[in-house]
Amino acid sequence: MIELKGVRKAFGEHVVLDDCTLTVRDRETMVVIGYSGTGKSVLLKHVVGLLLPDAGQVIVDGQSVPDLNRHGLSNLRAQIGYVFQAAALFDSMTVAENVALGLRRRALADDEIAERVSEALALVDLTGNDDKLPAELSGGMRKRVGIARAIALRPRYILYDEPTTGLDPVTSAVIDQLMVRTREHLGVTGIVVTHDMRSAYTVGDRIAMLYEGKIRQVGSVAEIQATQDPLVRQFIEGIPS
Amino acid sequence: MITALGRNTAATVRSVGRLGQFLSDTVRALPDVGIWFPLTITQMRRVGVDSLPVALFIAAFTGIVLALQASYTFTGTVPLYFVGTLVGKTMMLELGPVLAGLALAGRVGASMAAELGTMRVTEQVDALETLAYDPQSFLVIPRIVAGTTMFPVIVAFAIAVGITTGWLTSLGLLGLSTPDFLKGLKLFYVFKDVWYGLFKSATFGFTITLVGCVVGLGTRGGAEGVGLSTTRAVVYSAVLLLVLDAFWAMTIL
Numbered sequence: 001m002i003e004l005k006g007v008r009k010a011f012g013e014h015v016v017l018d019d020c021t022l023t024v025r026d027r028e029t030m031v032v033i034g035y036s037g038t039g040k041s042v043l044l045k046h047v048v049g050l051l052l053p054d055a056g057q058v059i060v061d062g063q064s065v066p067d068l069n070r071h072g073l074s075n076l077r078a079q080i081g082y083v084f085q086a087a088a089l090f091d092s093m094t095v096a097e098n099v100a101l102g103l104r105r106r107a108l109a110d111d112e113i114a115e116r117v118s119e120a121l122a123l124v125d126l127t128g129n130d131d132k133l134p135a136e137l138s139g140g141m142r143k144r145v146g147i148a149r150a151i152a153l154r155p156r157y158i159l160y161d162e163p164t165t166g167l168d169p170v171t172s173a174v175i176d177q178l179m180v181r182t183r184e185h186l187g188v189t190g191i192v193v194t195h196d197m198r199s200a201y202t203v204g205d206r207i208a209m210l211y212e213g214k215i216r217q218v219g220s221v222a223e224i225q226a227t228q229d230p231l232v233r234q235f236i237e238g239i240p241s
Numbered sequence: 242m243i244t245a246l247g248r249n250t251a252a253t254v255r256s257v258g259r260l261g262q263f264l265s266d267t268v269r270a271l272p273d274v275g276i277w278f279p280l281t282i283t284q285m286r287r288v289g290v291d292s293l294p295v296a297l298f299i300a301a302f303t304g305i306v307l308a309l310q311a312s313y314t315f316t317g318t319v320p321l322y323f324v325g326t327l328v329g330k331t332m333m334l335e336l337g338p339v340l341a342g343l344a345l346a347g348r349v350g351a352s353m354a355a356e357l358g359t360m361r362v363t364e365q366v367d368a369l370e371t372l373a374y375d376p377q378s379f380l381v382i383p384r385i386v387a388g389t390t391m392f393p394v395i396v397a398f399a400i401a402v403g404i405t406t407g408w409l410t411s412l413g414l415l416g417l418s419t420p421d422f423l424k425g426l427k428l429f430y431v432f433k434d435v436w437y438g439l440f441k442s443a444t445f446g447f448t449i450t451l452v453g454c455v456v457g458l459g460t461r462g463g464a465e466g467v468g469l470s471t472t473r474a475v476v477y478s479a480v481l482l483l484v485l486d487a488f489w490a491m492t493i494l
Contacts, residue, residue, distance in 0.1 A: 050367050070269070074373045081371075088368035102372035149372075 001026055002047055002157065002189065007056035008213075009042055016042045018213030020056070029183055029190040031204035033197070033235065038210050040193040041085065044159050047191065048080050049073050060157065078106065081150025081158040081188075085165060087142040089134040089149075095121070096130035099149045120152035121145075123185065124178055140171035144178065151182055158182065160192040164199045176202040197236050201225070209235060263455055267385070270377035277382040284387035288450075292348050292395055296341040300399035303336050304328060304406030312415045321417055325425025328407035333434040334494075337400040339486055342445035345392065346478035350453040353384055354474030357457025358467040366458065381454045385447060392446025393439040400438065441489050448485060449478045 002024040009017040016039035024030040032040050045051040046058045049065045058065040060076060068076060089098050096117050103113045121127050124144040134142055143163060150158055160179065164172035176199050183190060183203075194200055200207055201221050208218040209232050217224070217232050227233055234241065270277070311327040357380060360366050366376050404426070411417035456474040460466045 045367070048371050050370060070375070074375075077371055077373045082368070084364045084368055086363060088364040090365055090368075101374075105373045153372075 001059075001061070002191065003057070003059040004043065004046065005057040005059070007043075007046060007053045007058060009039070009046070009051065009053055015213055017046075017053070020210070020214055022208055022215050022218070024189060024191055026189050027183075027187055028205040029179070029192060029203055031192045031194060031200040031207045032210055033195055033200055033207060034210035035235070036195065039213060040195075040210055041161050043210065044082075044161055044191060044193050047157075047159060048077060048082055078153065079156045081153050081155035083143070083146045083150050083158070083160045083163055085162045087134070087146035089142055089145055091134055093133075094130060095126065095132050095134070095137070095145050098134070098145060099152050102149060102153045116152050116154075117148075120148040123151060123181065124148045125174075140167050140174065143167065143175055147175075147178055147182065151186060154186060155188060158186075158188045158190045160190065160194075162194055162196075163192065164194060164196045172196065172199060173202075175199075179203045197238070259459070260455060263381075263458075266375075267377045267381050270375045270382060273375060273378035273382075276374065276378045277386070280379065280383035281386045284383045285391050288349055288384075288387045288446075289391040289394060292345050292391075293398060295344050295348055296395045296399045297402050299340050299344050300332070300337060300403035301406045303340055304332065304403035304408075305410045307331055307336070307403070308407040308410040308415065312411075321415065322421040322425035323428075324407070324411050324415065324417060325422040326428045327425075328411075329404055329426040329430065330434060332400045332403040332407070333438045335438075335486075337403055338396050338438045338442040338445060339482070341396050341399045342392070342442060342449070342482050342486075343479055345395070345446075346449050346482060347475050349388065350449045350474045350478040351471045353450060353453030354457040354460075355467055355471045357454060358460035358470040361458055361460045362463055362466060376458065380458070384454055385450045388446035388450030389443050390446070392442045392449075396442035397439060437489070437493055440493075441486065444485055444489070445482050448481050452478045452481065 002022075004020055004022045007017050007020040008015070020039075020043065022030070022032075022043075032043060034040050042051060046053055046065070047060060049058075049068065052066045061079065063072065063076060065073070065076065090101070093101065099117045099120055100113050103116055108116075117130070118127070121130065124147050126141065126144055126148060129137070129141070129145075134145070137145065147160075147163070163179065164175050167175065179190070179192065180203055182188065192200070192203055204221055206218060206220055207224040209216045209224075211231060217227060217229055219227070224232065224236065227236070233239075307328045308324050311324040312321060315321060315323055357366075360380070366380070369376055369379055408419070408422050411422045412419065453474050456470045456477065460470040462469075
């Protein structure tokens with residue numbers, strides 16, 4: 001389970017998260033929606049300890065993330081797959097080396113690493129691209145490699161930061177299917193940060209809207225679709241203010 | 242004015258604090274030898290092989306100019322074999338380490354700041370952390386160790402090339418014989434000349450790579466931030482290198 005309780009985060013004078021509270025249950029996929037620049041990625045980075053809250057608690061798997069030491073944080077991160085917005089692949093490494101990097105941190109034999117890399121690349125339909133460099137891939141393929149790198153670790157949690165942003169509708173649908181397939185295949189608990197409502201409805205068990213640093217509403221897909229909150233409705237229907 | 246002074250002081254204290262934290266994190270990551278050692282070999286190759294041509298090019302022409310200027314200064318007042326003394330001493334003690342260091346501050350420091358800055362703004366550094374790697378052991382230590390160990394090697398080659406071109410210039414243009422040049426070269430030679438120059442270049446290597454890493458990993462923003470970090474790394478490295486040069490001259494010589 002992932003819990004954020006009363007989290008506050010400011011960068012200088014700018015308060016991004018303000019008393020933000022959210023619970024993600026085991027094996028569910030929580031989609032966090034919200035306007036650009038409202039702190040969705042900031043929220044995600046707190047879960048994996050890349051950012052520390054100014055106040056409040058971030059609890060993952062029963063452990064308080066800000067209180068973990070270097071070793072504890074490393075162990076926790078080994079259970080979390082993180083898919084970055086622009087994939088964040090290492091330019092100088094091939095696709096296979098990128099996917100294998102997290103596995104090499106663990107005491108796994110080379111054979112097992114190779115097997116897991118092949119398995120992960122097969123799951124994202126990228127078999128045969130092992131030796132390509134990130135620069136040789138399209139945007140959609142890079143995102144799929146990012147997903148393969150996350151799932152190769154066989155994580156208990158997976159965090160997606162705007163996985164479909166900047167992709168065409170067909171490639172976005174492929175990524176959505178992939179996220180659903182990953183959840184079914186690995187049974188992971190996930191958070192997906194997006195402002196793509198089609199994607200949110202496809203992959204989410206529940207949807208939370210972040211607005212002005214707080215969670216404005218949380219509910220199932222049906223509940224969000226039927227919301228009477230004018231702000232949430234405006235966002236999900238894409239009505240200009 | 243007082244507000245501005247206070248703000249600047251606070252910013253300086255914060256920067257020193259960040260540098261202290263950075264160094265402490267780096268030292269704490271030293272036990273991860275299994276991670277940083279193999280990457281250090283790659284960095285040593287990059288720092289060494291890539292930088293050698295620039296350093297040798299500068300040294301070669303410095304040796305020529307030193308010999309000609311020495312001859313210009315000494316003619317009619319000092320025996321010409323002192324050209325060997327001046328070329329040798331100057332290349333070993335000062336111009337070898339400092340000119341190579343300044344060139345490499347541009348070559349190596351800028352390249353590290355740009356590479357790490359790009360990795361920072363494209364979230365590759367964050368990705369490393371989420372994959373349970375410590376950026377200090379994966380990115381910083383290999384670069385600093387490579388810089389500290391390879392700079393003396395590069396400078397040793399540069400000194401050798403500078404003295405060689407000084408000798409060839411003396412032979413070809415000044416009419417000095419090889420025994421006379423060697424006589425001058427050996428005249429006031431002490432072993433300290435060599436180790437002082439090489440030790441100094443190791444500290445230059447440490448400083449330039451440290452600055453490249455600190456500035457690179459501290460990059461914010463996009464392409465503009467990377468450009469700013471690259472410029473900063475070169476300027477800070479060059480300034481620190483010259484300050485360090487004066488410091489060692491005051492404390493060791």
